[in-house]
Amino acid sequence: MNSIAIYNFKGGVGKTTTTLNLGHSWSKTYKVLLIDMDPQCNLTNALGKAENPNTVHTFFRALLHNHETQLPIATVKPYLDILPGDYKMAEIETNHQFISFGEEMVSKLLMSVKYEYDVVLIDCPTNFGVLVKAILKSSQKVLIPSVADSFSKTGIDRLIGYLSDIQKEKRLNVLGVFCNMFNANNRYAQDNLKQLKNKYGSLVLNETVGKSSHINEANESGLQIDKLSHTLTVSREFDQLSEALIDRLNSNYLVANYSTTGN
Numbered sequence: 001m002n003s004i005a006i007y008n009f010k011g012g013v014g015k016t017t018t019t020l021n022l023g024h025s026w027s028k029t030y031k032v033l034l035i036d037m038d039p040q041c042n043l044t045n046a047l048g049k050a051e052n053p054n055t056v057h058t059f060f061r062a063l064l065h066n067h068e069t070q071l072p073i074a075t076v077k078p079y080l081d082i083l084p085g086d087y088k089m090a091e092i093e094t095n096h097q098f099i100s101f102g103e104e105m106v107s108k109l110l111m112s113v114k115y116e117y118d119v120v121l122i123d124c125p126t127n128f129g130v131l132v133k134a135i136l137k138s139s140q141k142v143l144i145p146s147v148a149d150s151f152s153k154t155g156i157d158r159l160i161g162y163l164s165d166i167q168k169e170k171r172l173n174v175l176g177v178f179c180n181m182f183n184a185n186n187r188y189a190q191d192n193l194k195q196l197k198n199k200y201g202s203l204v205l206n207e208t209v210g211k212s213s214h215i216n217e218a219n220e221s222g223l224q225i226d227k228l229s230h231t232l233t234v235s236r237e238f239d240q241l242s243e244a245l246i247d248r249l250n251s252n253y254l255v256a257n258y259s260t261t262g263n
Contacts, residue, residue: 001113001115001117001119001120002249004120004122004142004175005136005143006144006145007124007135008146008156009126009156010151013146013152013155014147014180014181015145016038016046017180018143018180019043020047023121028079029246031118032121033073033082034081034083034120035122036085036123037056037085037122037135038089038123039085040087040125044084047076047082049082050084052072054072055085056083057086059083059109060098063105064098073113093127102130103138106138122135141174142174142175143245144159144178145178146177146196147182148188148190176204177200177203177205178241181209181211183210205241205245207237209234210234
C-alpha cells in the first residue's frame with residue numbers, strides 16, 4: 001500500500017481537487033481509499049458522504065477513549081472508497097492525548113487498511129498543526145500541489161525544510177511537486193515554475209494543470225474532471241499528471257538529498 005499525504009503550507013492550491021481527481025483516475029486500476037482529514041470536509045461534501053454519522057473524527061475519539069472501533073468507510077464507486085471527514089476534526093488539535101499520541105493514532109489508522117487498498121490519499125487541512133504533523137510523519141509519501149507564485153514557493157520551501165528534518169528520523173519520500181491552476185501564457189507563472197525546477201530539479205513534475213471553471217463544476221458534483229468532457233484541456237492535463245505519478249509510484253521513485261538551500 002502507498003499512503004500519500006497531499007499538502008502544502010499555502011492554502012488555495014487545489015489539494016481537494018487533486019485528491020478527488022487522482023482518486024477517480026487511479027481507481028480504474030487500483031483499489032483506492034480517500035481520507036478526508038480537513039475540517040472543511042470539502043472532499044466529503046463533494047462525494048455526497050456528509051450525511052454519514054460516523055467519520056474519521058469518531059474513529060479517533062474511540063481511540064482516545066481506548067475503544068476498539070471499525071473504520072466508518074463509505075463506498076463511492078467500485079474500487080474507490082472514502083473515510084468521511086468531520087468539522088469536529090478542528091477540535092482534535094487541542095486534545096492533550098492527541099497532541100501526545102497523534103502520530104501513533106494516524107499510523108494505526110493507516111495500518112488498519114494496509115492490506116485492503118493499493119493507494120490511500122489523504123486530503124490534509126492547511127493549518128500546520130498537530131494533525132498535519134502526525135499525517136506527514138505517518139504517511140509514506142507526500143505530494144505537494146502548488147501554484148506558480150512567490151507565496152506558494154515559500155510554502156514549498158518551508159515544507160521541504162520540515163520534511164528534511166523528519167528524514168533524519170525516518171525515511172519519507174516526496175512524490176513530487178506540481179503546479180496547479182497554471183497559466184502557461186503568463187510570463188510570471190513561467191518564471192516561477194522555472195525557479196522551482198532550478199531549485200528542486202526532478203522533484204518538480206513537468207506536468208501542470210491549468211485553471212478552469214469546469215473544475216469547480218466537477219468538484220461540486222463529486223466527479224472526475226474528464227466526466228464532463230474528455231476534450232477539455234484540463235482533463236487531459238489531469239490524465240497526464242495521474243500517469244506521471246503512477247510511473248513514479250511503480251518505479252519506487254525517490255528524490256534524495258533535497259534541501260531548501262538551492263542547487
